[in-house]
Amino acid sequence: MTASIAGALLLIGRKLLTAFIQLLVIATLIFSVMYIMPGDPVLLLLGADSNPSAEAVASMRTQLGLDQPVISQYFIWLWKALHLDFGVSLVNGYPISRYVLANLPRTLELAFAAIIIATLIGVPLGIAAALKRGSLRDTALTSIATVGISVPVYILGTLLVLLFSLKLGWLPASGYTDISRNVAEHFRKLALPAFALGFGLAASIARMTRSSMLEILGRDFVRTLRAKGMSERRIIWQHVLRNAAIPIVTIIGLQLGNLMGGTVLVEAMFNWPGLSTLLVGAVSARNYPLVQGSMLAIAALFILINLVVELLYSLLDPRIRRKRA
Amino acid sequence: MTATILHIGRSQPAFVISVAVLAIVLLMAIFGGSLAPHDPYLLDPQAVNQGSSARHWLGTDEFGRDLLSRLLIGIRPTLVVALGATAIAASFGSFFGITGAYGRPWLSLLIMRSVDIMLSFPPILLALLAVGFWQSGVLSLTVVIGVLYIPHFARVAHSATLQVARQEFMEAEHSMGASVQRVVFTAIVPNILAPLVVQATLTVAAAILLESGLSFLGLGIVPPEPSWGQMIGTARGYLSLNPMYVIWPSLLLALTVLAINVVGDRLRDILDPRLREE
């Protein structure tokens, strides 16, 4: 027993280490991409039109630490980033970390709402299709799922707004209300973006659930269970589903990239003040430190969710949990 | 031959319709300009945000430009970007994937670790960064999206090659003293082609979505040149004024991606050796 706990701790430790290295590499990547990108933040900050004097430029450069060699710039940046200090906004001088910390929970909330919606829709539909393979129900569900993965999130979002806000007037078209101010309004504004984001994911989860159910149903051990005299219902709920859960969790994990990508579009179109809105705004304004800070935060969030999925995955599969000694 | 086609037509209606849709989209991309009933760039302040009419079949946009004409030419940049990006991703990705599976251990480790890290980041964010700071336009979008999908191809090629490498015929090739080129081109490539073709269809669809997403945000194809994604993005500002403005490009875009996905699914079924052996 203690051995398996030690093994689990070891596994978590290794995953944490991998995640940290991943984050470090991404941070380096972000720093170097920003460094080679054209445009001078100093000129931007001082306003290129106002034709700033050489002294002003030089002093600003010193102030931002840009006169130092690249390597030391990098390490200073990295050291500060480790302490959640991403510098200040070039636009108004506010600390970036304050923006990031304010917006991060909102993106997280949106993503989680989407995952929950997607799982609640996708898994039951996938099971329903797999259990009646080849039937009309299967064909209908599979077709809907194919449509679901094909409709871009911003088209779906637009159509949802058109229908539920403009035509029916049930839900607000966009915006954000803090949960502390008005709980009902908060969730009413969450509904459309979360559903728009979750629908495509629901479709791919349904497809994956269906195909892994079918794959598991064809395995030898299912035949053993039938030969033992177990009822079909119990075979499916107790054995097939638990085996199928492993690939389903994997697909949810693999789809996270698309989900995080989707938040960029969804946040923009629903004016959801999350990390992506921050990032898109920063890119348009060429607000370099804010771009770096929000990118890093998104990467960290993504790696974190991935970590959770991987741990969940090894919890489900004894073959990974207990690597043969 | 005709009988086979008829048989496919009857048993796979969705597949046949999808192929037809893709053929039409391709024709639009090639001949769209000459089919357009109006000059797609001609401003008409008198006819702004109109619905369907005899003169403008699908209505007009916020500058009074003819929607049908703009839709007809709006697929070309998207398709050029998607196909170009897929070509870049497929060639480099396959190369890296095969090298990662078949090359020296340190090289494989380097390649596959980099692939893992690149995969752990949503493509649209990197694209946003690159396009936002660098420049938009067909060429840069093609290169950026192509590079972003290299790791996806590399991973597919890598796992397919590993599967092939476990087969005994690979050992047979080595035991006969086959050169690396021979092993790669006669043993590996023909045997990993199926998953790569499927991945290519997926990548075309993903690249279309990515390009149109960026254009939707106003960071992709630069106006006044139209693209469907960009038209949807603009039309969102006029949802209550002219709802059909957003419907038309959305419908076309969704239909195109759907057709690609249906064809991709079918290709996977046909090419999957496990399904074929039965």
Add this chain to the structure above:
Amino acid sequence: MLEVRNLSIAFKTRDGLRPSVRNIDFTIKPGEILGLVGESGSGKTITSLAVMGLLPPNAVITSGEVLVDGTDMLQLGPAELRKLRGKHVAMVFQDPMASLDPIFTCGDQIIETIRLHEPVSKAQARQRAIDLLEKVRIPDPARAMRAYPHELSGGQCQRIMIAMAIACKPRIIIADEPTTALDVTVQKQVLELLRSLNEEVGAAILLITHDLGVIYEVADRVVVMYAGDKMEEASTRDLFTNPKSDYARALVDSMPTPGSHHDRLPVIERDALGNVRGVRPQPRVRSADAVPAPDANGAPLLEIKNLTKSYWVKPSPLATPVEMRAVDGVSLSIALRSTLGLVGESGCGKSTLSRAIMRLSRPDAGEILFRGRDIAQLSETEMRPFRREIAMVFQNPYGSLNPRQTVQELVEAPMVIFREGTAAGRRKRVTDLLEAVGLPSAAAAKYPHEFSGGQRQRIAIARALALNPSLVICDEAVSALDVSVQAQVLNLLKDLQVEFDLTYLFISHDLSVVEHISDAVAVMQKGRIVEYGSTHSIFNNPKEAYTRSLLDAVPTIGSERAGKGAA
């Protein structure tokens, strides 16, 4: 008691029903073991699945009855059928690892079986499960209860399957190829277990196998099937001493059996009327211009001295890697135009050894002298001339041929690699080679999937001979083939040895095959050669305990049955 009457099964295809089993009858009495033997495609597995009501959806029963103690299983509804399955009729499958649910512990799966049919508490069921594991003689039952299937060996998994099958004291146990995936020594233990449980529990056992040796070891009576038809039903003793049907006789004859050293094995042929019989082909006549007859006493073609190859494995994720010596100081030599048989159980290092000789891997130490020249540490470029001289035939006739190449491209590959001959010349050579291995020249344009397993192995052999090599390494080259096909390929190998002046290194886990084809034999265990000598001395006078245990484990046909079995 199980009675199968006039059972016919067909598969639904696009062109209507394709019969797969025709009018099969047999009866098993309590306490009896009935063997159902046949080659692949004979319909034996489908028959067993029909008895359990587990046929795949595309199979239909066209006629017949399956009576279990008088009740026709085929007439029962799903719920009634379920009550019988597991409780009354239990089944043991071929691949034990895949037949257990990977994410439940073995203990839980046995407990579940008991509680499906009997209203006992979890604790009681657990105690019974432990008792069952003791009964099937699993070492450390408490650990096996906690273990997941992947943490146990194949033999142990099969014991779990058997424990599960006998959990509810069934009247009938159907065992479908229960030992095929296991090593000989493990196979022997599992068969003994089945036999003793059968005596203890008194169940009727239907044992399905392709292996006549297994039948000989444990079955009381045998039903022989061929292509969906029952060819013969007889007591085991009668079948082996006095087979009545032509097919059964041919089948018994075509097994290479220790002690009966024939030059050619009889093969099974089917004439135009569909009648099956055994034919013992004559050795092919040597062409007049060939070199003189083989001599087994000349200078060795291949000599291996102290060859060592290790792998570094981590016993646990963070532990320091430990050295696993797959090949440990092996020394051997093979005389020109002779055959050395190398036997051992799975994991003994015989494949690592063959790959090292083939220089698919670089040995850690030792010498591989080919015609006196050490090739052990040569670079790939220096190795190139030797690749003409050494060819290899692999185990899996489905995996060793690139599915995307035609037979022409496959067979001419060595010539293309060595840039030999013109395209026309190579075509001619391929035709000649195909003829030599007994394939029509029209085969050249086809793809491998259009051929049967035996034919594919012929293609692989033709490819191996393309550059007139002197040494051919056959790594389990006939292991994946049915007995009668195996006989054909063994005959072919013998013919070709004479015709092409070949020296063979013949690697196999099957002792009877090795005895049939080899001049000398080396027995390998845990990376070492434990015994090495002439075929005659190894098989008639084994000195090492391990060799004796291997020989004992081989089901021997021809000796008397008395004294075998339960004891």
